[in-house]
Amino acid sequence: MNGAESLVRTLVGGGVDVTFTNPGTSEMHFVAALDRVDGMRCVLCLFEGVATGAADGYARMAGKPAATLLHLGPGLGNALANVHNAKKAHSPMINVVGDHAIAHKRYDSPLTSDIETLARPMSHWVRTGASSMTVAMDGCDAIVEARRAPGRIATLILPADTAWGEGCGAIAVPPQRGRAKVDEASVRDAATVAKLGPGTMLLIGDAGLRGGALAWASRISAKTGCRLMAPGANARVERGAGRVSIGRVPYPVEQALALLADVKHLVLVGAPPPVAFFAYPGKPSVTTPPGCAISTLAEVGEDIADALVRLADAVGATKTAPVFAKARTPALPTDQTLDPATIGAVVGALIPEGAIICDESVTTGRAFFATTEGAPPHDWLQLTGGAIGEGMPMAVGAAIACPDRKVINLEADGSAMYTVQALWTQAREKLNVLTIIWANRAYRILRNELAAVGAENPGRKAHDMLSLDNPAIDWVSLARGMGVDACRVTTSDAFAKAMKAGLAETGPYLIEVVI
């Protein structure tokens, strides 16, 4: 058994049974091994950012890593933006990056580059395979590293000869370790400030945004009067009717400052301290008010659910009833206007039970949380690292992780173009994904940002650099070109009708909503 097959058998044995691939010559033995070994699903992507975005979406929903298969330094380069997003989402991921055979590297042939250096900024763990006999152990180590809580990026560089040379067979991967419990002092300190009431806010991220953990947070809030909040962007929030509804810190700095203005004590529960996404002249980077005391109940990756149970106990809230969102969906709009309010109403009215929302709506979607909190229970996945171009790939991965659930990708037109090749994979794999493109034909967020940084009165050149309307992208044509059926709507009635039709499909469908 060669090194490649030893590695693939190690991955499958370690529970890594999906690979999102965009291979090249140096990966051909790995491809051949994927072919021979049962139990590995291979999903071809026509661009590497689709592969890594899909692995991120998969990990968020499956709770375990997928592998990606990438071709040397440039292939890894193309993959990095969504590796960045996955890293910020704390998603486990195993990138297998083919490289030249070890003896060939010294010749500096055209595709040679320093892959390790490229990999390091977006990876927690990087290793280059040294021989075909040890590469299965490298794969085992990659799985162990990727699964370290809360989830890490492991990048294994695979010189071609470590794939084609004689291997050692599959290595047994040790079982995954559980999350570390927080210490008792952290719980006690958090209890003290939680009891201070509305001046205290629990900022909850990571696994704290699953339904069970949020229910415990709600008990604590109901008992003490302290407030609950989530960061602006989150890997996965379980929400909808019968679950606890939690707000998010807004993206615009002024709104974040206003929301946090009267917080005296901020308790971090698997979340980083709130800061502005970008810096702006004359505006603060830190969005908590001066004098706000910040403490930590649980670090990202610690056992947040357990910490919240213990905190509830410490504040005497174990028997307090949590506050759940009531089942309540907006009425479908009766006029024809397409604006944020009517769009939000249609989405809120029609989300089906068990839907997975992959949200890269950017400006258009800021109001969606409000109109959807009473929808049937669903998961909401956001862009965590700010590198636009993740929504469509994430939908691919989520649909492969959860084939019996509907995936709804709420997608800005500007963002969608970065990884538009994902539609082809959706068609090939017949994925149950409804893509809704908000076609405002602009990088609208940048128009706001141009004003926010104080760059006033933009002229024609600046306007042109933020506009996508010349030519307008025809999303119906684009989608059909990659095998995904599609329609275009310009009224709320038509949008509601199209969304119902799209939800009834079992394969991919795309709606271009011209706004």
Add this chain to the structure above:
Amino acid sequence: MNGAESLVRTLVGGGVDVTFTNPGTSEMHFVAALDRVDGMRCVLCLFEGVATGAADGYARMAGKPAATLLHLGPGLGNALANVHNAKKAHSPMINVVGDHAIAHKRYDSPLTSDIETLARPMSHWVRTGASSMTVAMDGCDAIVEARRAPGRIATLILPADTAWGEGCGAIAVPPQRGRAKVDEASVRDAATVAKLGPGTMLLIGDAGLRGGALAWASRISAKTGCRLMAPGANARVERGAGRVSIGRVPYPVEQALALLADVKHLVLVGAPPPVAFFAYPGKPSVTTPPGCAISTLAEVGEDIADALVRLADAVGATKTAPVFAKARTPALPTDQTLDPATIGAVVGALIPEGAIICDESVTTGRAFFATTEGAPPHDWLQLTGGAIGEGMPMAVGAAIACPDRKVINLEADGSAMYTVQALWTQAREKLNVLTIIWANRAYRILRNELAAVGAENPGRKAHDMLSLDNPAIDWVSLARGMGVDACRVTTSDAFAKAMKAGLAETGPYLIEVVI
């Protein structure tokens, strides 16, 4: 005047008057400065790899650097594959990568990453701006570095506050230095081996592949009997009727070995020693025969034209007539078959004078050099770094550098998908680009490679990972979705007719050739 405007005025003053942009928030002051300053053409790209591939194509034809404007680490990541290609093409390029304001970086907000480390593997020069007062000097240094022969990649990271803070005004950029002359000993040594005749080969790259330099090489060959050859992939070859025709070292290792088998003395003239693109089990990396003596007349970046003139003098060839290709175009095929021969005949018959061929044909195009050597004079630009996804962006840049010439992009379907967003920029800028897609609906090169590495009898999974036929990409629909008119052909007659029509257009047009 703020730092951004000081930098833009420095760039324009230094002859950098085109920027391929994909900006974000941290670049908004730079965008505003581009807006205010006359003389800078801004070309919006909807994916960063389009921007850098375009800058490469521009540099190859304009002979000077363009700038790119990219958004933090993930934006740079998306750009890297084509920066890699540009680096291997020795194209000058100035990447301006926006970053968070210096004081904001410590907060690790979501888009934070280690941009310098990401930039280094694909750049010759990397600097992060330290203050708004010095950033114009950084820009000046970037231009000087980018223009160092033969052409280098300069990456300037621009923290947002170095753009918005008070700047120092424009800095005058020193004039470009000429290429260094080779020393006399190199010429003398090369003359000695050139005179040995057919056992000697001059391997000519870089500026040696322009018409004038090649004419001198041809005189040397005609006088001494030594052979001329070019590397497998070259940034730019001036060729066609009335110019010297030069062969290339083939990509398949066996063919390269056969071509070089009887070379006793190889003289490098702005080219690296020939090596296999990839390693294969049991095949050599070095494609020159054992015992072949390799010497250097000129390094890449030295004054190759001058070296060839002096070598011609040293071998007594100054008055020898060079051998020019005769004007001779293939007859248009009379049957309907579309195969490499008929495709090559159509292309060879119809290339117009002054055309710029951006060739990313991969497997389909290996025979094109033979059928086109007697076509009217034209330039041939190839993929130099092996990172597929450069053809369409390169065509964008070439068309902007040479608006009065026809750009023909010969493009493989698999490669085209990586940077398909380039079509939108072609439509927006109304670029004179004819794109011809060879739709074999496969990563055909990889099918060959799978066999070449000895991975035999691929099964369904391996086959699926190398096939693009399920679903087949509808290139007509895809192109129209981005505002480029298109047609599909399945016979050689229809191809010839469509190519004539496409050549008659002054804006972009796409032909899908189903093969």
